[in-house]
Amino acid sequence: MSSLIQYLMCPPDHYEVDYVINPWMVGNVHRSSRERAVQQWQALYQHLSQRAKVHLVEPVQGWPDMVFTANAGLILGSTVVLSRFYHPERQGEQPHFKAWFEKQGYTVYELPPALAFEGAGDALLDRAGRWLWAGYGFRSMLESHPYLAKWLEIEVLSLRLVDERFYHLDTCFCPLSEGYLLYYPAAFDAYSNRLIEMRVPPEKRIPVQEADAIHFACNAVDVNGTILVNWVSPELEATLQERGFTVVQTDLTEFLKAGGAAKCLTLRLNETVAPQTDPVATVLSRTVTLQGHLVDSALLTEAVDCIVENGGSFQILKFHLGEKRQSTSTVELSVSAPTEEMLDTILSGLIERGARLAEQSHQDARLERVQKSGVAPDDFYVTTIYPTEVRVAGQWIPVQRQRMDGVIVVKGSAAYCTLIRDLQVGDAVVCGVEGIRTLRQASKERGSQEFTFMGSGVSSERRVEILVEQIAWELRRIKERGGKTVVVAGPVVIHTGGGSHLATLIRGGYVQALLGGNAIAVHDLEQNLYGTSLGVDLVRGNAVKGGHKHHLKTINLIRKHGSIRAAVEAGVITGGVFYECIRAGVPFSLAGSIRDDGPLPDTEMDLVKAQQDYARLIQGADMVLMLSSMLHSIGVGNMTPAGVKLICVDINPAVVTKLADRGSLESVGIVTDVGLFLSLLVQQLARLGQGYERPQP
């Protein structure tokens, strides 16, 4: 071919907005004027013909979007990768474009049928021909990119489109001569923006505002420094002129109704590439299998969300749907991502959801040694609340002390969760995603117990009583079998008059550990000493004159005795939550915070020590009751593995949702006043009676 730039266009003889396959078409079906469209197309044709050689492909009745020749295929040298349209509405264009390319002597490559790719609409050469920018997210699939790299022998950089209005890469991205780039950053995800910024120096980037973007300023054709475009703002025009470009605006509004403009209406036929480039696509793929009640539990939806939200893409290779409701389903997915880092993030998310990597049965977990104490190797695996196993020396071993946001250390034939800060030089830390699997099934116990109310979710007020009955029943069973219930409580428990009920639960043997902060203890002790909580009379509900001093006097008194225990033993404290804890030998831990008054001598102000203490007390818990303390409940939630029943009571639905939504079946949230909740709970336990004794009337 000659060195004159050549383009392919298709006259708009059959152009119409006949259907809706992008947001621009909505409301525009049959609303475009053929006459105006022809005029506008002719004007563009003239502009282009003055500067380049334009070939025409015969339009075909019934395929109105053929006018957008950019989507015919992707050309480099004498090779074409033919488009495989995503929407059936455009698939009929393929054979016509194929015939045209073959007639011109191009070598035509066709992608496998399942792989959508929309040609030069979604793949744009860096103007120096050193690499190919390829879009995905709406029309073209990420999985098509490795084929482009192989067939065109070029490096492919994948960019993820995130704004439906800019559904093709050429609607928001336009490489210009001299290495300039005209683009709309908000159309891309953060990763893609980072990639663009790494490849294109700041002085070469020309980011456009939304007003320009929606007039298709980036859907421009650059013919040797002359930019043909539908419309640009005066500011953008000035910017382009400053950089040496000539801007020719030509009205293409009739085509905007179908979501296209200058670039969409043209296909550059003689693209060249710098000779020394290596064919590389960084796109990586792995096969994973998910098994379980995929549809019922929404696990499949969650898995797909995890892939897409993290910039990946997937194909379903096999899908076996369980025939009966109780039978499980299996799905095999091929997951792709543009970088190893992104693929690892996705795979970790899928492993968290119980997915197995296909080749996993043959690979051990990758272990790396800690080089500096308290610092993990770079790509350490971040733990979740779910029971996890790691493969070491060919054996799958369970990870002990499971918790979230930790790391897994392997020692001999054992593995355990620990925190980054506790890592020692030489510890072998599990890294990457190989040889790791989690178990997302409900705990074994659950099936036999029919603990049906514990479906994860937030209750409304009218369900509170039913929930309380079931929690009481469960508390009683835990007590009877010598299990462990841990209570996490905030000062609101005391303010709302719930202190005496909590004290009753402790006295009754229903609580095996109590966790909280400085405040709950101070308020509980103040109530015992003065009948007030932060100066408010809890019986009458009114502020007591000078009452706020009670708070500090309480702290001072306990400090004088040295500890809450000492004050109880001295007979100074005669009742309340902490009195009952000491009497019944129930361990408690008070974690400090910045807003603490005093603090009490029992409050641990070293937060690392406080966290360790909390973790120790949570170990082995069957149930955790979280009572109106966002701070402490979130802390506890992070330390608690899946399988522990977690009840969160708070007046604020947002707090409840945050705490109860762990993707774990055993958590439940109750939106109610904590005083009321505790009072109902105590009443219900009294109704049920202790052990086998007769219930109270």
Ligand code: NAD
């Ligand atoms: P927080 O904000 O973490 O949690 C309070 C929760 O109680 C909120 O989620 C709120 O929605 C909920 N709530 C409010 N009224 C309720 C009701 N009637 N029924 C049910 N839920 C209700 O605060 P926190 O846990 O109270 O305190 C955070 C930290 O500050 C703790 O460590 C605490 O000890 C400390 N603190 C110290 C003092 C003090 O020393 N004087 C005083 C207050 C808090």
